[in-house]
Amino acid sequence: MTQEIENFIMYMREERHTSENTELSYERDLKKLCQFLAEQDMEDVEQISETMLNSYILYLEKIGRKASTISRSIASMKAFFHYLAREERIEHDPSENLKAPKIEKKLPEILTVEETERLLEQPSGTSPKELRDRAMLELLYATGIRVSELIHLKISEINLNLEFVTCKDAHKERVVPFGDKAREAVLAYLENGRPFLVDDDACELLFTNCSGxxxxxxxxxxxxxxxxxxxxxxxxxxxxxxxxxxAAHLVSNGADLHSVQEMLGHSDIATTQVYNALNQGRVREVYKKAHPRG
Incomplete structure (x- = not known):
């Protein structure tokens, strides 16, 4: 089974262009399954049945794995055995009827507008590091881009005149606008911060650590x-x-979900709808505190 897992990871990388994190997650989950099956003297993928996979899921529940962890493991198994069936390595996909446990959706932690302003004001000095930190925080809040996108952002991918950044991945790119505060912070960093942190003219990164x-x-x-x-x-x-x-502040101030979805780079609007639910929760909270009969 080990060789099949390696072949699967190679397929995901070369054919599906999955991220390194996704590949590592699949590999980790499938190796744990492989270890469990080996302990049951089961190493041939052609002999693996739905019953065996359900036994593994019960084992994960027994040792206290979270529902989210089990759901991820099931997703890994489904992807793996679907691949094996497609490649005709197995006659029947034993993962076809596996059901993921229900996961209680936890609303994301957000800051209030006042807390956000306090946070952004903290790097207030003029040292190269503080100028960099202020620019990073301002740009992150102004665009809502992922931290991985922020730390890999190239100078060529930010347009200070038109105030937008371009984020790219293996499948698509999106353009996200930002405002004057972020522009001012990034300009100050580029003029008086970055030249003191980066001494390599070939470096394309907008933000670096203190070693460049x-x-x-x-x-x-x-x-x-x-x-x-x-x-x-x-x-x-x-x-x-x-x-x-x-995202939450945009939605609470009237931004439509599809625009927020596009800026965040969500492929599914359902992922963005959590901010609508979050906003409704805040409204209920304010109502209960402020209404005489709340």
Whole structure:
């Protein structure tokens, strides 16, 4: 089964153009399944049945795996066995009828507008690092782009005159506008910050770490945690917090979901609708606090 998993990952990479994170997730899930089946003396993919896969799912539940983890494992199994059936390595897809457990949707943590403003004001100095940090936070909140997109953004992908950034992936690209505050912060960084951080003229990245190299997600996570603590924000801030706040604030101020979907780069409108639900929850909360008979 190990060789089939390797072939599957290669297929996903070369034919489906999946991301590295997706490939690692599939590989990790399938290797755990492989280990479980090996302990049952089952290593030939042609002998794997729906009953065996259901036994594995029950095992995951027994050892306390979360519903989201089990759902991801089922998705990995479905993709893998569908591939094997398509390649005629197996006659019947044993994962066809597997059902993922229901997952309670957790609304994303967002900041209030006032908390957001406090956060953005924290890097207020004129050192190269603070200019960079201010520009990163302002641009992230102004566009709602993913942190991975922010740290990989190239200078050529931001247009300061027309105020928009271009985000690209393997399948599509989208253009996201931003406003004057973000433009001013990025300009200040480009003029008085970046030249002191980056001494390699060949570097195309807009933002780098203090050594002039690519910044990691962990590096940005520490950065936003640091400024969140400085701002006295008690909410659990993650690299995605400003993206969620960007979307929620737009929706609460009347932006239509399809426009927000396009800016966020969601392929399915259902993913964006969570911000509508979040907004309705806030409305109910305000009602209960403010209405005399709430």
């Amino acid at each position: 190299k690519a910044m990691s997600r962990q590096g940005f996570w520490k950065l936003i945690k640091h400024y969140g603590a400085m701002a006295g924000i008690e909410a659990d801030i993650t690299p995605h917090t400003l993206r969620h706040s960007f």
